[in-house]
Amino acid sequence: MRKQDVKTEEDIARYLEGWSDFEKAVYVATFRIPRGMVSTYGRVAKTIGRPKASRAVANTLHANPLWPTVPCHRVVCSDGSFGGPRDHANGRMKHVIEEGTPVVDGKVVLNKDTLV
DNA sequence: CCCGTGACCGACT
DNA sequence: CAGTCGGCCACGG
Numbered sequence: 001m002r003k004q005d006v007k008t009e010e011d012i013a014r015y016l017e018g019w020s021d022f023e024k025a026v027y028v029a030t031f032r033i034p035r036g037m038v039s040t041y042g043r044v045a046k047t048i049g050r051p052k053a054s055r056a057v058a059n060t061l062h063a064n065p066l067w068p069t070v071p072c073h074r075v076v077c078s079d080g081s082f083g084g085p086r087d088h089a090n091g092r093m094k095h096v097i098e099e100g101t102p103v104v105d106g107k108v109v110l111n112k113d114t115l116v
Numbered sequence: 117c118c119c120g121t122g123a124c125c126g127a128c129t
Numbered sequence: 130c131a132g133t134c135g136g137c138c139a140c141g142g
Contacts, residue, residue, distance in 0.1 A: 020139075020140085022138090022139065023139085023140095040124085040125090041123075041124055041125085042124070042125060042126095045124085045125095045137095045138090050137095050138075050139095051137095052125085052136080052137050052138070053124095053137070053138050053139075054124040054125060054137075054138085055121095055122065055123095055124045055125085055136095055137060055138060055139085056122095056124090056137080056138040056139045056140085057123095057124080057138090057139095058122070058123045058124055059121085059122060059123080059124095059138085059139065059140075060139075060140095061123065062122080062123050072123090075123085076123090077123080077124065077125085078124075078125060078126085079125095082123075083122095083123035083124075084122095084123030085123075088123070089123075092123090118142105119141105119142090120140105120141095120142090121139105121140090121141095122138105122139105122140105124136105124137090124138105125135105125136090125137090126134105126135100126136095127133105127134090127135095128132105128133085128134085128135105129131105129132085129133075129134100
């Protein structure tokens with residue numbers, strides 16, 4: 001199926017057939033993050049039952065094959081900063097801001113209203 | 117099966 | 130409060 005036709009969690013799992021369960025879980029969890037809010041690598045890891053797999057989550061999202069269907073830009077570091085190469089980080093920050101999420105000094109403001 | 121590689125995290129100087 | 134350090138984990142070679 002074509003990437004632009006992926007619109008549900010089931011679609012994601014189908015599109016990712018052949019990928020590991022871990023990777024599917026990461027993308028599905030990220031897909032659930034509502035617009036205007038963010039989550040952190042650590043929290044996503046916890047959500048999918050792998051509390052200590054934050055690094056693996058980051059690795060997985062780095063290769064997000066379903067952008068922008070899967071909003072990987074809504075996943076940031078635990079301190080609110082955007083990890084990764086400068087160019088990628090800037091783009092992600094721009095999208096987060098466009099969705100109305102508060103960003104101060106290059107970092108997302110993490111509180112009960114912005115953090116899932 | 118061992119090893120290097122990260123878009124990380126939390127605790128501890 | 131900024132910088133370090135060790136632990137963590139999936140993946141690919």
